[in-house]
Amino acid sequence: MNMQNLKNRIYSGDNMVSLSDVRYLPRWVVLAIDVMILMTAVSGSFYLLEKLHVHSSEAVPNYTKYLLILVVNTIYMYIFKTYSGIIRHSTFIDLFKIMLANVLTGITLGILNIITFVITGNKLFLPTFLFIYFTISVTLLFMFRLFVKEFFHFARELRRTSLKKRILVLGIDEQAIAVARALLDNPSLPYHVAGFLTQRTDSKSAKLLGRPIYNRKKLESNTKDKLDADGILIIEEMMTKEEMNHWVNLFLEKDLEVFKSPPVQKLRDDIRSSIKNLQIEDLLNRKPIKIENEEVKRRHYDKAVLVTGGAGSIGSEIVRQVAIFNPSLIVVLDQAETPLYEVELEMREKYPHIRFKFVLADISNRHRIEPLFKKYRFSMVYHAAAYKHVPLVEENPHEGILVNTFGTKNIAALSSLYKVNRFVMVSTDKAVNPTNVMGASKRAAELLVQALQDVEGNTTKFITTRFGNVLGSNGSVIPHFKKQIEKGGPITITHPEIVRFFMTIPEACELVLQAGTMGSGGEIFVFDMGEPVKILDLARRMIKLSGLEPDVDIKIIYTGLRPGEKLFEELLSDGAKTLPTPHEKIMISKDPHMEFCDIETLVNRITKAALRRDKLEVVTLLKIIVPEFKSNNSVYETLDK
Numbered sequence: 001m002n003m004q005n006l007k008n009r010i011y012s013g014d015n016m017v018s019l020s021d022v023r024y025l026p027r028w029v030v031l032a033i034d035v036m037i038l039m040t041a042v043s044g045s046f047y048l049l050e051k052l053h054v055h056s057s058e059a060v061p062n063y064t065k066y067l068l069i070l071v072v073n074t075i076y077m078y079i080f081k082t083y084s085g086i087i088r089h090s091t092f093i094d095l096f097k098i099m100l101a102n103v104l105t106g107i108t109l110g111i112l113n114i115i116t117f118v119i120t121g122n123k124l125f126l127p128t129f130l131f132i133y134f135t136i137s138v139t140l141l142f143m144f145r146l147f148v149k150e151f152f153h154f155a156r157e158l159r160r161t162s163l164k165k166r167i168l169v170l171g172i173d174e175q176a177i178a179v180a181r182a183l184l185d186n187p188s189l190p191y192h193v194a195g196f197l198t199q200r201t202d203s204k205s206a207k208l209l210g211r212p213i214y215n216r217k218k219l220e221s222n223t224k225d226k227l228d229a230d231g232i233l234i235i236e237e238m239m240t241k242e243e244m245n246h247w248v249n250l251f252l253e254k255d256l257e258v259f260k261s262p263p264v265q266k267l268r269d270d271i272r273s274s275i276k277n278l279q280i281e282d283l284l285n286r287k288p289i290k291i292e293n294e295e296v297k298r299r300h301y302d303k304a305v306l307v308t309g310g311a312g313s314i315g316s317e318i319v320r321q322v323a324i325f326n327p328s329l330i331v332v333l334d335q336a337e338t339p340l341y342e343v344e345l346e347m348r349e350k351y352p353h354i355r356f357k358f359v360l361a362d363i364s365n366r367h368r369i370e371p372l373f374k375k376y377r378f379s380m381v382y383h384a385a386a387y388k389h390v391p392l393v394e395e396n397p398h399e400g401i402l403v404n405t406f407g408t409k410n411i412a413a414l415s416s417l418y419k420v421n422r423f424v425m426v427s428t429d430k431a432v433n434p435t436n437v438m439g440a441s442k443r444a445a446e447l448l449v450q451a452l453q454d455v456e457g458n459t460t461k462f463i464t465t466r467f468g469n470v471l472g473s474n475g476s477v478i479p480h481f482k483k484q485i486e487k488g489g490p491i492t493i494t495h496p497e498i499v500r501f502f503m504t505i506p507e508a509c510e511l512v513l514q515a516g517t518m519g520s521g522g523e524i525f526v527f528d529m530g531e532p533v534k535i536l537d538l539a540r541r542m543i544k545l546s547g548l549e550p551d552v553d554i555k556i557i558y559t560g561l562r563p564g565e566k567l568f569e570e571l572l573s574d575g576a577k578t579l580p581t582p583h584e585k586i587m588i589s590k591d592p593h594m595e596f597c598d599i600e601t602l603v604n605r606i607t608k609a610a611l612r613r614d615k616l617e618v619v620t621l622l623k624i625i626v627p628e629f630k631s632n633n634s635v636y637e638t639l640d641k
Contacts, residue, residue: 031074031077031078033144034077034082034141034144035070035074037137037140037141037144038069038070038073038074038137039070040136040140041133041136041137041140042066042069042070042133044132044136045129045132045133045136046066046129048132049126049128049129049132065124065125068109068112068124069105069109069133072105072108072109073101073102073105073137076100076101076102076104076105076108077098077101079101080097080100080101081097082094082097082098082101082141094145095142095145098138098141098142098145099138102134102137102138102141103134105134106130106133106134109124109125109130110127110130112124113125113130164189164190164191164192165190165191165192165230165231165257166192166194166228166229166230166231167191167192167193167194167229167230167231167232167233167259168193168194168195168196168197168214168227168229168231168232168233169193169195169196169197169232169233169235170196170197170198170232170233170234170235170247171196171197171198171235171238172196172198172200172208172213173238175235175238175263175264176196176235176238177208177209178264179233179235179261179263179264180193180196180208180209180211181209182264184209189275191233191259191275193209193211194211194228194229195211195212195213195214195229196208196211196212196213196214197213197214197215197216197219197232198213198214198215198216199215199216200215201215201217214227216250219250219254220250223254227254229256230256230257231251231256231257231258231259232247232251232256232257232258232259233259233260233261233275234247234248234258234259234260234261234278235260235261235262235263236260236261236262236263238263241283244283245283248278248283248541252541252544252545255544255549257277257545257547258277258278258545259275259276259277259278260275260276260277260278261274261275262274277545277546277547278545279545280478280538280541280542280545283541295517296325296513296514296516296517297325299325299379299380299421299422299516299517300322300325300326300327300380301325301326301327302326302327302328303327303328303379303380304327304328304329304331304376304377304378304379304380305322305327305329305330305331305378305379305380305381305382306330306331306333306372306373306376306378306380306381306382307319307322307330307331307332307333307381307382307384308333308334308363308381308382308383308384308385308411309333309334309383309384309385309386309426310332310333310334310340310343310358310384311332311334311336311339311340311342311343312334312336312339312384312385313470313476313505314384314426314470314505314508314509314512315332315334315382315384315385315426316339316343316346317505317506317508317509318382318384318509318512318513319332319343319347320347320350320509321506321509321510321513322380322382322513323347323350323351323354326353326354327354328355329355329356329357329376330347330354330355330356330357331356331357331358331359331372331376331378332344332347332356332357332358332359333359333361333363333369333372333385334359334360334361334385335360335361335362335363335385337360340358340360341358343358344356344358357376359372362403362407363385363403363407363408363410363411364402364403364406364407364410365410366410366414369410369411369414370414373414373415373417373418373420374418377418378415378418378420379420379421379422380420380421380422380424380516381411381415381420381422381423381424382424382426382512382516383408383411383412383423383424383425383426384426384512385403385407385411386403386404386407386408386426386442387399387400387403387404387438387441388428388438389438390430390436390438390439390562390563390565391562391563391565393436393437393438393441394436394437394438394562394563394634395563397437397441397610397615397618397619397622398609398610398611398612398613398614398615398618399610400437400438400441401441401444401606401607401609401610401618401622402607402610402611404438404441404442404444404445405441405444405445405448405603405606405607406603406606406607406610408425408445408448408449409445409448409600409603411423412425412448412449412452412462413452415460415462416452416455416458416459416460419459419460420460421460421461422460422461422463422516422519423449423460423461423462423463424463424464424465424512424515424516424519425445425446425449425462425463425464425465426465426508426512427442427445427446427464427465427466427524428442428466428467428468429466429467429468429501430442431443431446431466432466433628433630434626434628434629434630435565435629435630435631435632435634436563436565436631436632436634437618437619437622437636439629440622440623440625440626440629441622443625443626443629444599444603444606444622444625444626446464446466446524446591447593447594447599447625447626448596448599448600448603449462449464450462450464450522450524450591450593450594451593451594451595451596451598451599451600452596453521453522454522454593454596455596460521461519461520461521461522462521462522463515463516463519463521463522463523463525464523464524464525465511465512465515465524465525465527466524466525466526466527466589467501467503467508467511467526467527468500468501468502468503469500469501469502469503470502470503470504470505470508477500477535477538478538478542481538481539481542482542484554485542485543485546485548485554488553488554489553489554489555489556490554490555490556490557491539491542491543491554491555491556491557492557492558492559493535493536493539493556493557493558493559494558494559494560494561494562494565495558495560495561495567496536496558497534497536497567498534498535498536498561498565498567499532499533499534499535499567500532500533500535501532501533502533503527507527508527511525511527511586514586515586518581518586522593523588523589524588524589524591525581525586525587525588525589526586526587526588526589527585527586527587528584528585528586528587536556539556540556561632561633562633563633563634563635565632565633599625602621602624602625603625605621606618606621606622606625609621616636616639619631619636619639620639623639623640
């Protein structure tokens with residue numbers, strides 16, 4: 001903005017003018033200021049000589065000398081255009097031009113001094129005067145430019161800092177200091193490092209990078225305003241999940257935002273995108289299972305692999321992990337067209353060297369599926385295709401049976417018929433003491449798969465994996481809560497006491513792959529899911545991590561348990577025993593078995609009922625197959641009487 005526009009804004013009533021709006025002063029204004037500085041330098045020089053009792057010749061009046069100095073110096077300043085640069089962006093070249101103009105002024109005045117002395121016998125100026133004038137004028141011109149430059153820098157930083165989030169960096173070790181220094185070296189970032197936070201108590205008076213160090217007691221005994229901080233930055237991989245949860249609970253109590261940063265070695269060039277808000281997943285994650293990569297690789301390298309439900313959350317991650325081991329072929333099967341296409345685009349881009357086949361098909365259609373087994377002769381089958389949403393399957397039990405039970409029968413029977421080496425089924429904790437059709441249909445599938453293991457002539461190893469809710473999966477609670485928070489609420493929870501187990505998608509798939517190498521056939525592998533999480537606590541923490549206040553900014557309302565939903569999920573049935581495995585987090589559940597002829601007869605009957613869309617008969621037969629299935633909050637409760 002030039003001065004005219006600035007004047008127009010002021011006179012129009014817009015008096016909110018930012019320093020960043022003032023682009024530059026007109027050149028004549030800069031020259032006028034410089035001349036005023038020269039006048040000050042001349043006056044100061046005469047004053048100093050007078051105080052030192054040094055008197056020059058009075059043959060020439062002082063005002064003539066005064067005017068002569070200003071004219072000569074101004075001419076040289078004009079010649080070298082010392083006023084043409086933008087002052088707040090002054091460089092060494094600008095300072096050099098000032099020096100040159102003043103040196104030549106001194107030389108010119110010295111020559112005039114000599115000429116005057118030769119002609120009249122009197123000196124215009126004493127050498128002492130010229131030296132003092134040169135020193136004062138150059139110093140003042142330098143200081144003027146330095147002051148303007150620093151003033152604008154300070155104002156700009158002050159403005160930036162006021163718009164930035166003031167954060168405390170958790171930790172005082174080398175990693176924390178390195179990340180803090182990276183933030184300080186990038187003034188364009190929206191974060192201002194206000195200090196450091198540590199568990200130690202011996203750093204009260206010490207400072208790091210010029211910033212204070214606070215200990216935990218200081219944080220506990222002060223409010224957010226007294227600390228003058230908006231948030232905390234946590235360096236990932238520097239603490240256990242237990243320690244992180246311990247700290248985060250305190251931060252959320254103090255209404256502080258929580259940010260996370262990778263270690264400085266992993267900071268990308270774009271630091272802005274490397275620093276993110278801490279997510280609830282970061283607090284729920286545990287140390288993942290360590291896969292025996294050599295064994296897993298041996299089972300997949302140069303082998304043909306089928307993944308059903310390969311476009312879903314679990315199935316697509318299985319595809320990603322299997323692709324790492326360079327199989328000869330991965331057939332990805334799903335009946336969801338758009339998700340399957342998206343997975344195809346991703347896989348062909350990430351793994352161009354792997355041979356893929358993407359098949360759009362329904363696993364309940366055996367005539368569509370069997371040609372795949374006949375053509376590709378799979379070595380491994382990962383069966384992740386299933387309907388999983390409890391209320392929808394409760395409303396449509398016939399569809400749940402056709403996919404979850406009959407579809408599993410198709411894939412498992414074909415695996416046995418075509419001598420697949422290993423069949424690994426993805427099950428759910430909802431299959432344990434089920435209270436809904438979805439869980440019962442998966443338990444029926446478990447019984448069928450286990451029974452197939454003992455059929456005469458079978459060589460396929462049938463393995464089942466059972467785990468709880470998966471973080472970030474399609475339709476799961478955390479993405480649902482995130483959307484509700486983004487919309488401003490409310491968050492809907494079915495019951496204040498409802499709890500669930502959680503694990504990450506990679507963890508779940510590592511379990512599936514590991515189980516495929518560990519099992520000898522007929523096992524149900526269960527994963528130590530840790531402590532269950534109360535959904536209400538989960539919602540409250542998610543709201544706080546978003547920088548909002550539960551029940552103030554985001555309301556929480558209770559909608560009541562949905563049909564078939566229960567408060568607590570289980571991983572083991574009441575009569576099940578567990579056996580250990582080489583992995584302390586993986587156990588084998590010894591659940592009751594059924595003979596194949598018995599389960600096959602019942603599955604054939606329930607499939608016929610499902611094809612007739614006879615909901616009551618479907619659920620009645622399902623309760624015969626799974627005696628522990630007791631409906632909860634459902635229209636099918638009458639069948640239990």
